[in-house]
Amino acid sequence: MQLIRAIIRPQKTNEVITELLAAGFPAVTKMEVYGRGKQKGIIVGNVQYDEIPKEMVMIVCEDENKDDIIKIIIRTARTGAGNFGDGKIFVSTVSEAYTVSSGKAGL
Amino acid sequence: MKEIIAIIRPNKINTTKRILMENHFPAFTCRSCLGRGKKNADTELVAALMQAGELPRDVIGEHFTEATRLIAKRLFTLVTSDELADKAVKLIIEANQTGNPGDGKIFVCPIEESYRVRDGEAADEVF
Numbered sequence: 001m002q003l004i005r006a007i008i009r010p011q012k013t014n015e016v017i018t019e020l021l022a023a024g025f026p027a028v029t030k031m032e033v034y035g036r037g038k039q040k041g042i043i044v045g046n047v048q049y050d051e052i053p054k055e056m057v058m059i060v061c062e063d064e065n066k067d068d069i070i071k072i073i074i075r076t077a078r079t080g081a082g083n084f085g086d087g088k089i090f091v092s093t094v095s096e097a098y099t100v101s102s103g104k105a106g107l
Numbered sequence: 108m109k110e111i112i113a114i115i116r117p118n119k120i121n122t123t124k125r126i127l128m129e130n131h132f133p134a135f136t137c138r139s140c141l142g143r144g145k146k147n148a149d150t151e152l153v154a155a156l157m158q159a160g161e162l163p164r165d166v167i168g169e170h171f172t173e174a175t176r177l178i179a180k181r182l183f184t185l186v187t188s189d190e191l192a193d194k195a196v197k198l199i200i201e202a203n204q205t206g207n208p209g210d211g212k213i214f215v216c217p218i219e220e221s222y223r224v225r226d227g228e229a230a231d232e233v234f
Contacts (some may be wrong), residue, residue, distance in 0.1 A: 001214075003112075003214060003216060017143075017177075026143060026144070026145055026146075027142075027143060027144045027145050027212075028142055028143060028177075029114055029140050029141070029142035029180065029182065030140060030141050030142065030177065031138065031139070031140035031141070031182065058140075058142075060212070060214055092216060093216065093217065094214045094215065094216050095109075095215050095216065095217055096196075096213075096214070096215040097212060097213065097214050097215070098196060098200060098212065098213040099210070099211075099212060099213075100113075100115065100199070100200050100203045100204055100210035100211040100212065100213060101204060101205070101206055101207055101208055101209070101210035101211075102206075103200050103204065107212075
């Protein structure tokens, strides 16, 4: 299983999770995060804003669905060709998953 | 080392904390998040029921028809050694199980390295 963490623009979250639902991936978790990227935040005059609000969308999926989900996120979270600040996606492995209500292993 | 990520009900946090503390897992991180699981309200059915007047047209009912409706949860994270991970998972399940959908999910991920900020010491001595 794979854990996909996408840090995207807050105004794009709704669109992304609606698209994921339409593609058959209903289970998501989102939370507010603050951060900066390679562009060192936004510099306006002498002031550097480096805690830019973003939203993190977390999805755990089977290995074979990973590429589809990443494609959907990239397609919907993009604001145009090559705009800075559209976000990043990180993928890591999950060795086990459990459902609390039944105590069973697996997604 | 293993990282255990549990997404649980907000009102179960105190029970989880107490049970883990009693079993020598004092360290954890917790934050609020929103999410949804595999079970989803059939939006067309809910809309049809509301049209027919069988469901009240209140704020909550309107809310049900939105496809992206998310439920408040707590994201509970703890890092343990490999051999204690199973025990921690069992304790979290025991603390959170009500038998209903929405009790949450637990994910176990491998962690490569860990450091203590205070003295820069690496790896398993942290536990």
